[in-house]
Amino acid sequence: MALFANNPDRTSWLHVDKNSDFPIQNIPFGVFLTRDDIITIGTRIGDTAIDLGALHQLGYFDGIPLTDDIFLQDTLNDFIADGRKTWRAVRNRIAEIFDVENKTLKNNTKHKETILFRLDEIEMQLPVQVGDYTDFYSSIEHATNVGTMFRDPDNALLPNWLHIPVGYHGRSSSIIPSGIPVHRPQGQTLPNGASEPVFGPSKLVDFELEMAFITTDANDLGEPIPIEESEEYIFGLVLLNDWSARDIQKWEYVPLGPFLAKNFASSISPWIVTLDALEPYRVESPKPLKKQLDYLKYKGKKSYDINLEVAIQPQGAKENIVSNSNFKYMYWNMVQQLAHHTVNGCPVNSGDLMGSGTISGPTEGSYGSMLELSWRGEKPLKMKDGTERKFINDNDTVIMRGYCEKDGTRIGFGEVSNKLLPVYKK
Numbered sequence: 001m002a003l004f005a006n007n008p009d010r011t012s013w014l015h016v017d018k019n020s021d022f023p024i025q026n027i028p029f030g031v032f033l034t035r036d037d038i039i040t041i042g043t044r045i046g047d048t049a050i051d052l053g054a055l056h057q058l059g060y061f062d063g064i065p066l067t068d069d070i071f072l073q074d075t076l077n078d079f080i081a082d083g084r085k086t087w088r089a090v091r092n093r094i095a096e097i098f099d100v101e102n103k104t105l106k107n108n109t110k111h112k113e114t115i116l117f118r119l120d121e122i123e124m125q126l127p128v129q130v131g132d133y134t135d136f137y138s139s140i141e142h143a144t145n146v147g148t149m150f151r152d153p154d155n156a157l158l159p160n161w162l163h164i165p166v167g168y169h170g171r172s173s174s175i176i177p178s179g180i181p182v183h184r185p186q187g188q189t190l191p192n193g194a195s196e197p198v199f200g201p202s203k204l205v206d207f208e209l210e211m212a213f214i215t216t217d218a219n220d221l222g223e224p225i226p227i228e229e230s231e232e233y234i235f236g237l238v239l240l241n242d243w244s245a246r247d248i249q250k251w252e253y254v255p256l257g258p259f260l261a262k263n264f265a266s267s268i269s270p271w272i273v274t275l276d277a278l279e280p281y282r283v284e285s286p287k288p289l290k291k292q293l294d295y296l297k298y299k300g301k302k303s304y305d306i307n308l309e310v311a312i313q314p315q316g317a318k319e320n321i322v323s324n325s326n327f328k329y330m331y332w333n334m335v336q337q338l339a340h341h342t343v344n345g346c347p348v349n350s351g352d353l354m355g356s357g358t359i360s361g362p363t364e365g366s367y368g369s370m371l372e373l374s375w376r377g378e379k380p381l382k383m384k385d386g387t388e389r390k391f392i393n394d395n396d397t398v399i400m401r402g403y404c405e406k407d408g409t410r411i412g413f414g415e416v417s418n419k420l421l422p423v424y425k426k
């Protein structure tokens with residue numbers, strides 16, 4: 001099925017600002033609470049949220065095989081499980097309905113009243129129920145920076161890194177949407193020079209600039225997904241802030257990797273931008289530095305040119321851009337990650353979330369964590385209000401944004417923005 005929805009020449013009868021992340025070519029999917037306190041699945045054009053449940057009830061998806069309640073749910077899991085053909089048919093239809101030439105809904109005031117919402121009338125929810133969350137470690141710049149700081153600059157990458165898309169299983173219970181505040185975690189740390197740990201608030205709370213892909217039902221137990229089929233099982237992407245407590249991490253991570261340093265919160269942007277919408281922004285991945293095993297070899301462009309930025313906004317002050325990076329820097333791409341994840345027969349389900357790992361670029365201003373940007377705290381960053389940051393302070397808001405732009409069409413992700421609150425008190 002052709003991607004009519006991506007037609008760059010199409011305009012909508014809904015207003016779209018010139019620099020909007022959500023032109024009619026985007027058509028992302030999300031879940032929101034309406035002014036009437038109803039949860040529904042929706043999309044967005046410009047600053048208008050569109051209730052897909054209402055559109056479906058009013059017959060606008062006639063001819064597309066969809067169950068009656070597919071959009072009247074509090075997660076996208078079932079819709080995602082319907083597969084790529086359905087996602088495409090629905091995106092194409094939405095493009096038609098809101099095309100500037102189509103007067104059907106445009107001239108139906110009654111229908112518009114139940115279908116369209118201003119953004120201040122809705123509250124975005126988590127778009128999927130995440131069954132399993134995996135986080136990779138796929139940026140060579142990030143892995144090199146961390147290896148240089150904590151081990152040995154001459155052997156910054158561990159021997160497996162150029163052979164395996166390294167990852168770990170995270171925790172889905174603490175995945176939250178943009179807007180939900182995060183409390184500074186407490187835990188065990190080993191103070192410098194001490195031989196015994198202490199308990200208390202983490203002093204080194206950090207962000208990790210990541211993107212994450214969301215999968216559909218992909219395989220049965222025991223069945224690997226060949227790399228050339230992997231893309232079929234990727235629904236779309238979101239921005240991910242994988243909050244991290246560096247002092248807790250340093251003490252706990254040997255030998256089994258991150259645990260409480262990572263599972264206190266991971267926040268995602270609420271609109272899932274489909275892989276289909278990102279089609280025009282494909283680029284080559286970095287060339288492998290070492291021969292890769294056959295199951296990890298792929299053909300074609302499997303990376304995406306997505307500009308990323310991170311801002312820190314101290315309470316009551318202006319925001320400060322602290323990093324500009326790009327998703328295209330990832331050494332291991334998504335098809336390699338998914339092929340590797342399932343090569344042993346591990347099943348992947350609809351709504352699983354796969355984090356890229358911290359996305360650091362080649363220059364100091366493109367690093368994806370405060371750990372790297374401030375180089376362990378040795379080079380504090382200056383804020384516009386005169387304060388400095390080595391890591392994240394209480395009441396700072398961390399904001400991540402991402403967008404693609406080519407030939408005058410911009411497709412974006414909006415933002416993931418969460419405030420760090422002081423330690424939880426009952």
Ligand code: MN
Nearest residue numbers: 135208242357
């Ligand atoms: Mn991470």
